[in-house]
Amino acid sequence: MSIFDLFRRKKSSEVAKERLMMVLSYERKGLPPNFADVLQEDLIKVFSKYPQFDSKRIEVELKNDGEVDQLWISIPFARGRN
DSSP, rough: OOOOGSSOOOOOHHHHHHHHHHHHHHHTTTOOTTHHHHHHHHHHHHTTTTTTBOGOOOOOEEEEEEEEEEEEEOOOOOOOOO
16 A cells, blocks of 8 residues: 555445445444434533543444444544643
8 A cells, every 4th residue: 555545535336335334234233324423422412521522523433344343433532631
């Protein structure tokens, strides 16, 4: 992989394949299609109570690397906090 690969746009077929894999992953686990969005909203509500975290930048994703399905959650600390 070269540095230029980071800037190339994905082909529409690659994007479609990723989306299909995500839909199948949701169905296989019995999760509603908007599971990540609902979970993200809930996490924002909970972490907005704590000033140590930047709740506006919370991210939730279901990822599949071909072998393992993962729930990926990013809850960043607020800037300027030690």
